[in-house]
Amino acid sequence: DAEITQSPRHKITETGRQVTLACHQTWNHNNMFWYRQDLGHGLRLIHYSYGVHDTNKGEVSDGYSVSRSNTEDLPLTLESAASSQTSVYFCASSESLSGELFFGEGSRLTVL
Amino acid sequence: EDQVTQSPEALRLQEGESSSLNCSYTVSGLRGLFWYRQDPGKGPEFLFTLYSAGEEKEKERLKATLTKKESFLHITAPKPEDSATYLCAVRRRNTPLVFGKGTRLSVIA
Numbered sequence A: 001d002a003e004i005t006q007s008p009r010h011k012i013t014e015t016g017r018q019v020t021l022a023c024h025q026t027w028n029h030n031n032m033f034w035y036r037q038d039l040g041h042g043l044r045l046i047h048y049s050y051g052v053h054d055t056n057k058g059e060v061s062d063g064y065s066v067s068r069s070n071t072e073d074l075p076l077t078l079e080s081a082a083s084s085q086t087s088v089y090f091c092a093s094s095e096s097l098s099g100e101l102f103f104g105e106g107s108r109l110t111v112l
Numbered sequence B: 001e002d003q004v005t006q007s008p009e010a011l012r013l014q015e016g017e018s019s020s021l022n023c024s025y026t027v028s029g030l031r032g033l034f035w036y037r038q039d040p041g042k043g044p045e046f047l048f049t050l051y052s053a054g055e056e057k058e059k060e061r062l063k064a065t066l067t068k069k070e071s072f073l074h075i076t077a078p079k080p081e082d083s084a085t086y087l088c089a090v091r092r093r094n095t096p097l098v099f100g101k102g103t104r105l106s107v108i109a
Helices: none
Strands: A004-007 A010-013 A019-025 A031-038 A042-051 A054-057 A064-066 A076-078 A087-094 A107-111 B003-007 B010-014 B019-026 B030-038 B045-050 B056-059 B062-066 B070-075 B084-092 B103-108
Touching: A004 A087, A010 A019, A019 A031, A019 A087, A019 A107, A042 A064, A042 B084, B003 B084, B010 B019, B019 B030, B019 B084, B030 B070, B045 B056, B045 B062, B070 B084
Parallel strands: A010 A107, B010 B103
Antiparallel strands: A004 A019, A019 A076, A031 A042, A031 A087, A042 A054, A064 A076, A087 A107, B003 B019, B019 B070, B030 B045, B030 B084, B056 B062, B062 B070, B084 B103
């Protein structure tokens, strides 16, 4: 079965360190998204991509970057982790621009 | 700016006690309203998409409806396994989904 996987599922890091969260999907979807989920804020869009070499900023993109070198992967990088970036991060993909999103299981990041 | 407001924030029901969750939205040029279910420690799971006012969709004990300003998720005779957070999201043309904060539903046996 096709799926979307995130790694690591849990990570603890220190302020100022670079962190990369991986997202890999086997549906061959062109559209991929990163959201963060925090109590009181719901899901907020960080970055998204509509295809290889395409990346776009979302609502809360400061301090994050993505790159899309192939269809299957959209890694999310925190260049210098901050405590405010402690959150649960979800990757998602969709087949079409109008279709539903399929989510991964999430990556819980703690920045100390 | 697109806005999605869900109410109530939390809802506690007895098993079999039917109720509704509300999602009100402000978006120009709606291209879809989506409902998701999220279990603790898991990613959101797609339930329904509604595209036009008057549209309804059903799945087991859940029925979603849409008007020009809001959507309702009706839960008929809920069971404890329906306990989850229910998320509403909207999309304008060719833009990513914008989510509400969710309603946390607890169904007590």
